[in-house]
Amino acid sequence: MICSCDSGAGQVECFHLEGSRHVVNRNFYEPAESGLTVQMEDRGKFLSQDEGLKQEIVRMTSLLYDRGLITAVGGNVSARNAGAKEFWITPSNLFKKDVTPGDLVKCDLQAKVVKGLMKPSIETPFHAAIFRRREDVNAVVHAHNPIATALGVAGVEIEPVTMEGALLLGEVPIVPFKNPGTSALAEAVAEHIVGHRALILKNHGVIGVGYELVEAMSAVEILEEAATIMYVSKIFGKTTTIPREEIEAIKKLYKI
Numbered sequence: 141m142i143c144s145c146d147s148g149a150g151q152v153e154c155f156h157l158e159g160s161r162h163v164v165n166r167n168f169y170e171p172a173e174s175g176l177t178v179q180m181e182d183r184g185k186f187l188s189q190d191e192g193l194k195q196e197i198v199r200m201t202s203l204l205y206d207r208g209l210i211t212a213v214g215g216n217v218s219a220r221n222a223g224a225k226e227f228w229i230t231p232s233n234l235f236k237k238d239v240t241p242g243d244l245v246k247c248d249l250q251a252k253v254v255k256g257l258m259k260p261s262i263e264t265p266f267h268a269a270i271f272r273r274r275e276d277v278n279a280v281v282h283a284h285n286p287i288a289t290a291l292g293v294a295g296v297e298i299e300p301v302t303m304e305g306a307l308l309l310g311e312v313p314i315v316p317f318k319n320p321g322t323s324a325l326a327e328a329v330a331e332h333i334v335g336h337r338a339l340i341l342k343n344h345g346v347i348g349v350g351y352e353l354v355e356a357m358s359a360v361e362i363l364e365e366a367a368t369i370m371y372v373s374k375i376f377g378k379t380t381t382i383p384r385e386e387i388e389a390i391k392k393l394y395k396i
């Protein structure tokens with residue numbers, strides 16, 4: 141198919157998620173034979189959809205580790221081709237910075253392994269539960285955001301302190317504590333994710349979802365940014381929020 145997005149890639153074949161929006165990748169490489177500089181997007185058309193998706197999962201996982209939002213073995217990332225009944229997920233217990241596309245595991249929507257050699261993340265049940273419940277979601281990021289998680293531990297709700305947070309996240313429910321990897325956690329997550337872009341898991345971490353991986357990662361980052369701003373503002377004793385009418389006005393302006 142021809143990609144018509146405005147990512148700067150031009151009219152090239154979109155390999156990441158056929159039928160969906162283009163995933164922007166700004167890396168470049170130089171083929172030795174031609175000496176020409178070619179965009180990664182062009183290289184991508186030689187990859188299968190699954191290979192492109194797996195590379196994006198690995199890239200996002202590495203970025204999350206660099207940002208301090210996941211730990212050595214804590215946190216997990218999954219994604220599927222738009223609307224697919226199977227998804228790829230990071231493996232359990234591997235150092236997240238070292239995960240390669242070959243380490244990823246493919247699971248069905250009942251969280252059963254269908255492809256791959258490694259053991260899938262123990263949180264595969266809630267990733268599967270989200271994909272079952274939300275047909276519009278093709279990517280799930282589970283991170284261990286320190287500040288957002290701390291606010292959840294304190295029972296402090298995220299407030300509209302940034303316009304990005306107010307527009308893109310809105311309300312962020314705090315999911316009551318359930319043990320990691322359990323069906324009880326998967327059920328609680330599936331119940332709370334309806335109508336939301338992000339969740340805080342009490343005494344555990346956060347979840348961000350999106351139509352594609354960049355959106356899911358963005359949800360997790362915007363959440364941590366808002367949480368950090370709230371935390372620092374509370375040190376100074378005053379947390380000023382954006383007036384509701386201003387948020388409604390900007391939503392109307394941009395048709396959000």
Ligand SMILES: [Zn+2]
Nearest residue numbers: 214215344345
């Ligand atoms: Zn976790």
